[in-house]
Amino acid sequence: MISQQNQRMLETRTAPYFIKKYHSTTLWSAIERAANEERSAYFSSTDGLGRIPVDIFSIARKKGIHVVEGGLTSNSTMGEVECTTRGFVVRLVKGVPKGRARFTLAHEIGHTLFYTLGKHQVGLLDKHELMAEESICNGFAGALLIPAVSLVKSIQPQQCETAHSLLWHVDELSHRFDVSVETFLIRLQSVHWSYAPALLLCFRYREHSESGRDPKLRVTQSVSLGQGSHFVAFRNKTAARIPLRSVQTLFSAWRNQLVAGFDASGGRYTWLQSQGILPFTRSREDAVLEDVRISVRESGHWPMKTLRVSTASCLYSFKGWGERDAYIVSALIPEAGRVRSSP
Numbered sequence: 129m130i131s132q133q134n135q136r137m138l139e140t141r142t143a144p145y146f147i148k149k150y151h152s153t154t155l156w157s158a159i160e161r162a163a164n165e166e167r168s169a170y171f172s173s174t175d176g177l178g179r180i181p182v183d184i185f186s187i188a189r190k191k192g193i194h195v196v197e198g199g200l201t202s203n204s205t206m207g208e209v210e211c212t213t214r215g216f217v218v219r220l221v222k223g224v225p226k227g228r229a230r231f232t233l234a235h236e237i238g239h240t241l242f243y244t245l246g247k248h249q250v251g252l253l254d255k256h257e258l259m260a261e262e263s264i265c266n267g268f269a270g271a272l273l274i275p276a277v278s279l280v281k282s283i284q285p286q287q288c289e290t291a292h293s294l295l296w297h298v299d300e301l302s303h304r305f306d307v308s309v310e311t312f313l314i315r316l317q318s319v320h321w322s323y324a325p326a327l328l329l330c331f332r333y334r335e336h337s338e339s340g341r342d343p344k345l346r347v348t349q350s351v352s353l354g355q356g357s358h359f360v361a362f363r364n365k366t367a368a369r370i371p372l373r374s375v376q377t378l379f380s381a382w383r384n385q386l387v388a389g390f391d392a393s394g395g396r397y398t399w400l401q402s403q404g405i406l407p408f409t410r411s412r413e414d415a416v417l418e419d420v421r422i423s424v425r426e427s428g429h430w431p432m433k434t435l436r437v438s439t440a441s442c443l444y445s446f447k448g449w450g451e452r453d454a455y456i457v458s459a460l461i462p463e464a465g466r467v468r469s470s471p
Contacts, residue, residue: 142250142260145242149249156318159264162241163271180282181306182273184230188218188237195233197222207232209239211248216240225446227308234272238265270315274305279319291415291440294326295459299396299408299442309444309457313351325354327422327437327460329361331375333451336364344368345379348455358425359435359462370420374399375441375456381405382443383451391454394447398440408442415440420460436463 137143143155150165152158167182170190188195193216200208200219206228207220218236220229242248242261250257282304287297302312313328330349336342345367350360367375378399385405386392396408406412415438423430437460445454 136256137260137263140257140260142242142253142257142264145250146264149241155264156267159267159271160276162238162268163275166237166272167275180275180278180304181230182275184234184237184273187272188233191237191240192216193218193237193240195220207236209236211240211243211246213246216243225308227302227306227311230273231269231307231311234269235265237272238268241268266314270307270311271318273307274312274315276318279305279315283319288326289324290413291326291438291459291461292413294328294461295440295442295457296408296410298328298457298459310349310455313349313457316353317351325352325359325462327352327359327361327462329372329458329460331367331379331456331458333379333454338364345376345456359422360425360430361422370422372418372420372439372441372458374416374418374439375458378405378441378443379451379456382445382454386450389450391445391447391449394445394449397443397445417463437461438463 137155146162147153147155147158150158150161152161166187170187185195195218197220200221202208205221206224207218210217210219218233220232224232239261242250250261253261279301282301284297288294298312298316299309302309305312307315310330313330316328328349328351329347331345332348333343334346334348336346347361347363347365347367347370350362352359361370367379378397381399382391382397382405397405398408398412398414399405400412400414401416406414408414417436418439419434419436420439421432421434424433424435439458439460441456441458443454443456
């Protein structure tokens with residue numbers, strides 16, 4: 129089934145152009161092919177092809193792209209690309225985490241694929257064309273930094289059996305590929321998951337994306353895996369409405385320890401009822417049982433159901449981050465047979 133978002137993208141000029149350029153039948157396959165071609169064009173089997181993490185700065189350098197920190201023309205972006213008479217210039221925001229900088233550079237390289245001889249091939253871009261190109265560049269960045277073959281080989285089934293072990297494995301793999309956990313979650317959706325059903329959610333403190341009001345801890349990503357691929361918590365839904373009380377408590381506990389609204393040290397945090405907020409580690413099993421209300425696909429519809437799930441959560445923050453910078457990733461594994469209709 130094609131989502132409404134993907135259907136709208138296919139109705140633009142941008143998506144069909146990209147599909148045709150890479151001689152593909154679907155947008156997903158075009159993105160995969162573009163990423164594979166970029167890696168193989170600049171790395172041989174002896175100097176980095178297949179090596180993890182992908183050396184994205186070497187790819188940019190070999191493509192003749194000049195990468196600089198700072199000097200952005202907009203304060204609302206993490207990076208930007210400019211096509212000049214002397215080639216492409218990519219500007220990145222200073223002082224961001226390495227994983228985020230790597231993703232931003234890969235994303236901006238994606239924009240260069242829409243140019244031929246210094247001219248953008250789609251032409252004048254309206255809001256829908258811009259959104260389509262941004263979405264393609266996001267997908268391309270994930271595919272470039274996290275090759276599908278390497279990702280599949282890296283997943284260890286025995287490390288995905290509990291909510292805590294799954295969450296730790298996701299964290300571990302994101303470090304291996306040198307990307308943020310958020311980037312890794314997006315890429316994880318492209319992998320066929322034959323292990324225990326699970327739902328991975330990412331939360332950020334945000335206003336509703338459509339109304340621009342009511343700041344709360346909201347779902348920004350929902351990744352369903354395995355037999356649980358028919359479970360979803362839709363974007364914008366609040367942690368309070370799901371409800372995931374462990375997520376709300378973790379966020380509140382972390383926010384209470386901020387100094388003048390900012391994290392003084394940064395780190396990965398979890399919360400235990402007996403001990404409060406603690407560093408997130410491999411050995412500390414922090415999963416709790418909760419009853420949550422999420423949507424379950426049934427005959428093309430998405431009715432709300434109540435599920436008993438085992439939940440583990442980790443809050444990610446860096447030094448100097450505030451409530452709008454940090455994010456929480458939660459792993460939910462449904463208990464067998466514990467699904468019932470919600471009123």
